[in-house]
Amino acid sequence: MSGDPLFAGGVDWVVVAFVVVKALIGFTIVMVGVIFMIWFERKVIADMQNRIGPNRAGRWGLAQTLADGIKLIFKEDLWPDKADKPVFRLAPYLSVAPAFLTFTIVPIGGVFSGGNDGAVELFGRRTWLQVADPPVGVLFLLAMSSIAVYGIMLAGWSSGSKYPLLGSVRASAQMVSYEAALGLSVVAVVLLSGSLSTHDIVAAQAGSILDWNVIATAGVPFAIFCVAATAELNRPPFDLVEAEQELVGGFHTEYSSIRFGMFYLAEFMNTITMSAIIVTLFLGGPAGPVLFGPPLIWGILWFTLKVLVFLFTFVWLRATLPRYRYDQLMDLGWKRLIPLALGWLLVIGAQRIGLDRGWDRFVTGAASLVVLTLAAVALFGAIRVAERRRQSDQFGEVVA
Amino acid sequence: MVDTIVFAVAAVVILAGAVGVVLSRNPVHSALMLVMTLFGMAVLFVAQDAHFLAAVQVIVYAGAIVVLFLFVIMLLGVDTAENLSTEPLAGQRPAAGLVALASVGLLAVLAVRAVQVSTGSRSVSAPLEGEPSNIATLAEVLFTDYVFAFEVTSVLLVIAVVGAVVMARRPRPDPEGDELGVERHAEAELA
Structure with missing residues (x-):
């Protein structure tokens, strides 16, 4: 808990320059990432659907995203008659800003091997390879994801039209619901690392692969986080927000031109940021073997590879899974993911206390699993009773 | 120096938001102004090294409570500009004026006699x-x-x-x- 060594010797103009350059580099990484992610997504989906995909602009269609961007900028900017002008204008920015701000707490590299604390020497200063390391790290992530709701909600409302409003109410309900599961699965990670700061969480996973939180927490919080993150991103199979068959285009139906482009940008920024966050929290961030040469390069390389795996998985999910129904989505969030996350938190908490007190690991584990099973039986029993009662209310007869 | 600038900027944001909440005719605009005020307060918390409080302020108040307000406003369809010519509660406005005056008076006393009045120390809690x-x-x-x-x-x-x-x-x-x-x-x- 010492903070970035960059600030250890006071703040002079070099430090200020460092921070500004870091922020610029972070922004560039995300923007260039978005350009390639859009191309990547279209190409991969095309492959999975036996099409060729974009292949006109540039080699392998690589410049397709740039062409799209230029097209969007020069399109006419339409204002719906009943739009609430200031809010309509504000909403796209409220979508983009949190997406980028979350990326600032991700350590994209750093030397953690051999007892090193992750600091890297650049231009005679030691610093961490992340734009910011707030002491509340993970809470900052949750704060930003709760702010991201505003962009979507206000976009839908300010359009003054019914489909966007329905889409945005759906989206906000979905995001607020899954935030709970997201937060609870992060708590397990925080419990193991003993710190909220993303840098400390990565440092705690720096040893062998067994120290990675995905293994140290036995995978359950990781799975919950991945599902909840997909729902937070409003990506398939949880893209009810823009379900074309029901809502035209969802919250951004009335947006055109570059304002629409900004929502598009925010969506892909969020996808990249969320993949980076998953890697940071559960897969050790830049942790990985240093084969030869400078360890700095290898950290960044491992981090990029891990993020790419998740980016591919998100595209893969979109190409293969049908969309969830709304009640299924809410059932999954409230009745399955949140209880499971809470229960698993108890198991991990019991293990941690057992470790401090010197209890037998397996007895503690077995006891907490028994308690968990009993609680699960009680919960699902209660849910079934409630469902049966609701059905008998609706149809006027007792369904046995 | 930096502290003063941060305080000044945050104070302007908070006050502008607070005045906006009262003056906006549209409830959704009021709710957004409230978010602005809450953000300004979060900045002040960070300036006081209360990082946790700042994060919780944003997550709970801006992220949950105001979102709930907006939900209610949107779903009940009261998001049209308010007609201010009628007074729903008799005597509400004079009473509000009195309370406002009293609050300003209280704040003035606190500001003038800065330290001693309420708790006897400059801040509610000592720095850690x-x-x-x-x-x-x-x-x-x-x-x-x-x-x-x-x-x-x-x-x-x-x-x-x-x-x-x-x-x-x-x-x-x-x-x-x-x-x-x-x-x-x-x-x-x-x-």
Whole structure:
């Protein structure tokens, strides 16, 4: 808990320059990432659907995203008659800003091997390879994801039209619901690392692969986080927000031109940021073997590879899974993911206390699993009773 | 120097937001102005090294409570500009004026006599020196000295949740099949 060594010797103009350059580099990484992610997504989906995909602009269609961007900028900017002008204008920015701000707490590299604390020497200063390391790290992530709701909600409302409003109410309900599961699965990670700061969480996973939180927490919080993150991103199979068959285009139906482009940008920024966050929290961030040469390069390389795996998985999910129904989505969030996350938190908490007190690991584990099973039986029993009662209310007869 | 600039900027943001909440005619704009005020306060918390408080301020107030306000405003369709010519509660405006004057007076007294009036110290809590971190200290205090208050608060919240669910539950329809159940349901939704 010492903070970035960059600030250890006071703040002079070099430090200020460092921070500004870091922020610029972070922004560039995300923007260039978005350009390639859009191309990547279209190409991969095309492959999975036996099409060729974009292949006109540039080699392998690589410049397709740039062409799209230029097209969007020069399109006419339409204002719906009943739009609430200031809010309509504000909403796209409220979508983009949190997406980028979350990326600032991700350590994209750093030397953690051999007892090193992750600091890297650049231009005679030691610093961490992340734009910011707030002491509340993970809470900052949750704060930003709760702010991201505003962009979507206000976009839908300010359009003054019914489909966007329905889409945005759906989206906000979905995001607020899954935030709970997201937060609870992060708590397990925080419990193991003993710190909220993303840098400390990565440092705690720096040893062998067994120290990675995905293994140290036995995978359950990781799975919950991945599902909840997909729902937070409003990506398939949880893209009810823009379900074309029901809502035209969802919250951004009335947006055109570059304002629409900004929502598009925010969506892909969020996808990249969320993949980076998953890697940071559960897969050790830049942790990985240093084969030869400078360890700095290898950290960044491992981090990029891990993020790419998740980016591919998100595209893969979109190409293969049908969309969830709304009640299924809410059932999954409230009745399955949140209880499971809470229960698993108890198991991990019991293990941690057992470790401090010197209890037998397996007895503690077995006891907490028994308690968990009993609680699960009680919960699902209660849910079934409630469902049966609701059905008998609706149809006027007792369904046995 | 930096502290002063941060304070000045945050204060302007907070005050502009607060005035905006009162002056906006559209409830959605008021809610957004409230978010602006909450953000300004979060910045002030960060400036005081209360990082945890700042994060919780944003997550709970901006991220949950105001979103709920907006939900209600959008779903009940009261998002049209308010007609200010009629006074719904008789005598409300003079009373509000009195309360405002009293608050300003109280603040003026506090500002003029800065230190001694309320608690005798310049801030409510002394700065934490040599502690591991602000968050660890907070957690320790919360789960040792104040654990009883903490648990009672959580019980209170659970009661509130259960109460809300009970209130929002559809009443069982009458076997005679009259419309009473439907009406009661509609009333419960409005309330």
